[in-house]
Amino acid sequence: MLVPKTNIKVCSECGHHHENGRLCGNCYKKVEIETNEIKERIQEKLANTAIDKDVVVLYEGEKVPDQPNEFWKGKRIIEMKKERPQWFSKNLLQKSTQQPSTSTAVKPTDLA
Numbered sequence: 001m002l003v004p005k006t007n008i009k010v011c012s013e014c015g016h017h018h019e020n021g022r023l024c025g026n027c028y029k030k031v032e033i034e035t036n037e038i039k040e041r042i043q044e045k046l047a048n049t050a051i052d053k054d055v056v057v058l059y060e061g062e063k064v065p066d067q068p069n070e071f072w073k074g075k076r077i078i079e080m081k082k083e084r085p086q087w088f089s090k091n092l093l094q095k096s097t098q099q100p101s102t103s104t105a106v107k108p109t110d111l112a
């Protein structure tokens with residue numbers, strides 16, 4: 001049985017229709033494709049070494065972020081031979097499982 005959907009939104013990014021409260025399917029696909037491209041590039045670069053390391057993705061024309069050495073520990077730079085798509089968030093590959101900084105066991109690195 002078909003139920004008319006009343007909670008349809010227009011995506012502010014691409015103009016496609018999607019259900020309210022859900023990720024726009026069109027944007028999701030775009031991000032998925034881009035993410036896969038990055039993963040392939042990571043495979044290419046790092047071969048079969050662990051990919052669970054943090055990866056900093058740089059698109060063409062982007063500079064290596066100015067970060068303290070601490071930041072780069074265990075991180076690899078993956079360069080994409082194209083410009084960053086505008087809709088592609090810089091934070092996309094950051095771990096979503098980051099612990100809230102309530103733990104007192106972790107010292108701020110800038111106090112060293």
Ligand SMILES: [Zn+2]
Pocket residue numbers: 011012013014015016024025026027028
């Ligand atoms: Zn969209």
